[in-house]
Amino acid sequence: MAEALTLPEGYTHRPLTLADADRIAFVMGAEELADTGEVAIEAADLIADWSEPSYDLAAHSVGVLAPAGELVGYAEAYGADRGDASVHPDHHGLGIGTALARWIVARAGELGAERIGMPKPVGSPGDRLLGGLGWEARWTSWVLELPEGRTIPERPLPEGYAIREATGGDYEQAWDVVETAFLEWSVRERQPFDKWLHRVVARPGFEPWNLRVVTDPAGAVVGAVIVQLADEGREGYIDKVAVRRDHRGLGLGQALLAESFATTRSHGAVRARLATDSRTGALSLYEKVGMQVVQEWVNRAAATRGGVPG
Incomplete structure (x- = not known):
């Protein structure tokens, strides 16, 4: 593990296993619901990534457990410059997100990445936290919907x-x-x-x-x-x-x-969706065929050398 997490009293941490997929999907879904008003993540998305034969989940992840023992947060460095982290909204404001941000930067550096990034809804608590820690915005992404009918x-x-x-x-x-x-x-x-x-x-x-x-x-x-x-x-x-x-x-x-x-x-x-980002230049093309932007996300990244600022 990259470094010990400084967590609130009574909270502990451990690497994740494939059996944690449902619980982590629940945590991520709760945060998505608070941030966007809906849930997009499915346990199948995590299982598809975590069960890939060459992927060492234990080496790339950490889960945070509340005093009662339930998983309430996680961070993951997938490799390259891709990472993710989430904390259940009931446990926001305790410093868990900051601890996970520091962990993911250190772990990504150990894995050989020079930068690590993750997406968060624009203006969400996660976006504000990463921005305050010095993570720079790299690109914007949008979820577009073709409404019912x-x-x-x-x-x-x-x-x-x-x-x-x-x-x-x-x-x-x-x-x-x-x-x-x-x-x-x-x-x-x-x-x-x-x-x-x-x-x-x-x-x-x-x-x-x-x-x-x-x-x-x-x-x-x-x-x-x-x-x-x-x-x-x-x-x-x-x-x-x-x-x-x-x-x-x-x-x-x-x-x-x-x-x-x-x-x-x-x-x-009854409805249809897709996502695109500012690197593709495709947003206007989807809007021209009748799709509407329903969510806006920002991908923020930090350099792994020297850790997270602040």
Whole structure:
């Protein structure tokens, strides 16, 4: 562990295990509810990350326990410059968040990262805490919603192109399309195929229709989208949508969105959402097809050398 946590009297800490996923999702969900008025996190999201074979959860995480023994906070340094931390609102104001921020910076440094960052809703207690500790804003992200009853205008596909449910033989091509597209603006290492496969196809609750592809006249995968159901099936969520660079400008992205949201509605969803950030330049494109911003987040980061200021 990077350093001992200075916690309020009676509070203790320990590394997390996979069995903690439900409780940590509850803690994160309570904080999301207080910050945004709704809950987005699911235990399946944590399990998909934590159960990846190469991921050492015990080495990358810490959980905070209240005097009665229940988990009320956590921090995690995933690797590279990605981290996360959360404290149940009932335990805010005790210095737990500050202690976790210091821990995550130190742990990320031990793991070889020069910076560590995490997203928080703009103006939330977490955002204000990190800003006060000297964490700098890197980029803004937005959650957009296609309200109930609305649809994205359909975009006819060029001749010979088709959208369909992915099969096992498409997975590697879909991974390549998504990773290549996102690495155009995201500064990180390329995610290995087996890790991507684990987090997408092996995610708890995955069904074949959740991964959709667009193929060109030769049958090659040139676009892909990852679709999930959230909020007990009432929401269709686009996790990733990507089109190969040499096939852009043909309306494939809009066609994928329209088809994917229609598919989630056929599975019971009444509204649709996705997220984008200021690095992509895609916000105006989603707004033009009728989506509305419902949440704004900021990604803040700190240098790991020398710890957290203040």
